[in-house]
Amino acid sequence: MQQHTYTGIVQKGEKRGSALGFPTINIPLENPALSGIYAARVKVDKEEFDAVCYADERRRLLEAHLLDFSADLYGWNVVVTLLKRLREGKRFADDEALKKAIAKDLSAARAYFARVR
Numbered sequence: 001m002q003q004h005t006y007t008g009i010v011q012k013g014e015k016r017g018s019a020l021g022f023p024t025i026n027i028p029l030e031n032p033a034l035s036g037i038y039a040a041r042v043k044v045d046k047e048e049f050d051a052v053c054y055a056d057e058r059r060r061l062l063e064a065h066l067l068d069f070s071a072d073l074y075g076w077n078v079v080v081t082l083l084k085r086l087r088e089g090k091r092f093a094d095d096e097a098l099k100k101a102i103a104k105d106l107s108a109a110r111a112y113f114a115r116v117r
Contacts, residue, residue, distance in 0.1 A: 005081045006030070006062055010073045017065060020095060022102050024054075024063040025073050027080065032057055037086045039109040042066055043079040052102075052109045053082060054089060065102075067110065084112050 008027025017024035025042070040053040042064050049066040056063060064080055086108050092098040 003081055003083060004031070004034070005079060007077065007079050008062070010076050010078055012074060013061070013063070017063065020099055020102065022065045022099075022106075023070070024065050025078060026061050026063050027078060029055055029057070029060045029062045031055075032060060034062075036088050037105050038082040039084040039086060039112045040064060041081045041083060043081075044073060044076055050109065050113045051080070052086070052105050053080060055082075056089070065106070067106065067113075083116075086112075 006027060006029070010025045010027060013024065013026040034055040035057045036055055038053045038055065040051045042049045042051045049069050051064040051066045053062055053064045062080055064078075086105055092101060
């Protein structure tokens with residue numbers, strides 16, 4: 001996959017990820033054709049973090065869950081680089097099914113990062 005990089009200021013979302021136990025940062029998605037779940041790197045100031053990103057073409061947001069990170073980044077300028085597509089996005093019957101899928105995505109991303117280091 002060709003790497004795609006997106007830059008934006010972290011904005012407040014619906015807090016759905018946090019409610020599910022997977023807080024995300026949200027930046028505007030300016031490529032409406034992009035969709036799916038990706039392993040990614042997020043640069044915040046001079047630090048980079050592994051992440052799982054969801055390109056939500058319907059809401060035109062790029063949501064990133066930074067692995068092993070919990071600080072508040074509202075208002076920060078971040079750079080998100082999509083590295084590997086993990087799967088297509090889809091709707092889930094309930095929150096439990098969604099949480100299981102997110103946990104699988106996190107495992108797949110961690111395995112990807114372990115391979116490329």
